[in-house]
Amino acid sequence: MPEKVHTHFGDSDEDSFTQTPNPVSDQVAGQEIARKKRRSKKRKHDETADNTQPRNGESIPDPEPVPIAKPTIKEFTPEGKPGDIPQPPPTKTQVAKHETKSKPKSFSDTKTNFAPLRERANALYELRKKLPIFGHADEIRHKLRAHDVMLLVGETGSGKSTQIPQFLVNEFWCRPTPAQIPKEDGSTRSATVGGCIAITQPRRVAAITLARRVAEEMGTPLGSSSPASKVGYAVRFDTSVSPSTRIKFLTEGMLLQEMLHDPWLTKYSAVVVDEVHERGINVDLTVGFLRNLVSGKKEGRGGVPLKVVVMSATADMESLTGFFQEGFKIQEREQKHVSNGDAAEKKETAKEIAACHIKGRQFPVKTIYSPEPVHDFVDAALKVIFQIHYKEPMPGDILVFLTGQETVEALEHLVNEYATGMDPSLPRIQVLPLFAALPQVAQQRVFQPAPPRTRKVILATNIAETSVTVSGVRYVVDCGKAKVKQFRTRLGLDSLLVKPISKSAAIQRKGRAGREAPGQCFRLYTEKDYLTLDETNTPEILRCDLSQALLNMKARGVDDIVRFPFLTRPPREALEKALLQLLNIDALQDSGKISDIGLQIAKLPLTPTLGRVLLAAAENGPDCLIDVIDIISCLSVENIFLNTTSEEKKEAAEMARRDLYRREGDHLTMLATVRAYASENADRKAWAERHLVSHRAMQSVMDVRKQLRTQCRQAKLLPRDDGSNHTSDPAPILILQSFLRGFGTNTARLVPDGSYRTVVGNQTVAIHPSSVLYGKKVEAIMYNEFVFTNRSYARGVSAVQMDWVGEALAG
């Protein structure tokens, strides 16, 4: 059987698929490089010779990792070295026995650990010196002394995320500075501004692991483990900082949240925004607020400047430079109106935007395109996997990018089937699926080394593009597609469709083959198709519902949304729709200003709609609120019910969950699940397994629930002592009516032909198969999500009465 696969593939045009990149490919890559060179010449900032090299590694011939730039200075300034943090003098406790380690943490105990920390840091220093960015330390420090904003393009493996904060932390401008901050009444108050560096990350794990690494490199304990710790992190549900934290890694969402309470970011001397190229909505908002901050008068900081470093792997430098320059230009124009400023002249250099390019440390990856368009990429991937396995030496695992769980599982079966008939003298194949919905234990298998004489074949969604790094991969197979969620403003509907990826995503996928050795990337599409791909991913801000983003802006005092500095401006229609949505839930006054309700909602870690539901439930009393919090907690995490792939499993799941299902719909079913899980005191994990409920998801539910209960108590929506011993029967009608206050427009009624039509818009919608109401016919339904995949589906569905809907829509 494998032979057949192999020959068949070879028949089509074996050479094209097994050869080195064809001349056309090289030519085009060359043109791309030439274009980049021309563009970079236009830049007036200092540049290193590195900049003119091809940046994306498309056709780098180097057989070795990119050589490291020579350090520009021979001796390092003391601030770059590990161990320059104040070290306690050696004392008797320091040589004390090991028992102290296992004792509860206290200051004196951690002192004991400083010596080993320092040793480790000294060892790591040797590795740090080899990072491509290391030789740029002085250049970077120098530029940031003169400029407030710096853009830094650093390819994968350049070391930017760990080194930049260490380069900057001992700069003079990074010290806490006494300042006079004007108060509303015209007087001033004394305060200390700055002293700390924030580094934002799109993902929680990245923030935590980077903090851990930098603490190690600096020879300091991590976060709250010691009051002397210099490095900490802050992500939702897990903050670890100390009074002496100087470097803090946090998620973008966390920094936005901090800005809600401290709009001037007075704790910080610098904010480093990492991974900007991913363009999640939070990073767009972050750079928007930061631009206002650096180009404004900084009165809330007592005039102390804030340094901003924007870092990206594949930056569109022109647009980011233009973005920050525009901010300074606007400020200049406004200042000229006020004074005939010659004071403005002096500060001119600070207002230029510095730039810095750092080469990555990446091995060359050969690109092999499909000679012809591929119609069935699962089939094509199967052939390429075996072609690699037959021809290419061991070791070298294969990473295949597919679109979703369905294609991953289909290919998993096919590969296993063909592998059984393989020549026994060949190395074996181990197929490992990887997608977000996969239980954690199964995901972990991807990181375990393969058994001897076995090649790992990892079948992944685009979780492997950014979130998860698998070692040992030398071959990437890229189907060229991904599922993309797009919010359609006009219909108020999310669609999840398979679409071609962007060039930068294709380059990112390819790069996964060159992390440890030279590699190969098989693209299951033609080179012509590659050239027609969009340059970059569509920023999330153009693809999502904007109501939460707008409410956050309003809560920060941005009344005029149109004047907000968007890195990419969403279409007017999308902004208007979001404003209308906020008006509908009373989060805004008719004037467009934020209302008291809006302010309360903005403080909740929820979508505005769910926030509105929570406040409505509070009006129905604490019992109702406690129950609604349980449901909202489920709605704001991943699916709590495990997937049922086969018919058998589905039946087993229905049996196991029978006692949880509620005829009122998914909302009360979730409530029953949370209540049952929470009251299970013996073994919650076993309980979850028995009921085919995701334990991981339920742990998140409990975290959210705790957070929401705490916030509700602080907001006096719940009495102080209530909550834990709540046992009264739920009141389904009150609960569902609370939900209708937020989801009144997400309703559909049954029409005579047996289908459901939306109350607003009269569109056909079907109940999603994952719903407990699937196949049921009720007077009307309310749903949390309206999604289009193969057809329009309502997800998160409960039965409601039409007169409740009428009341909710009437307000």
Add this chain to the structure above:
DNA sequence: TGGGGATTT
């Protein structure tokens, strides 16, 4: 009859 991937004092 079906769920790309993140994230929030």
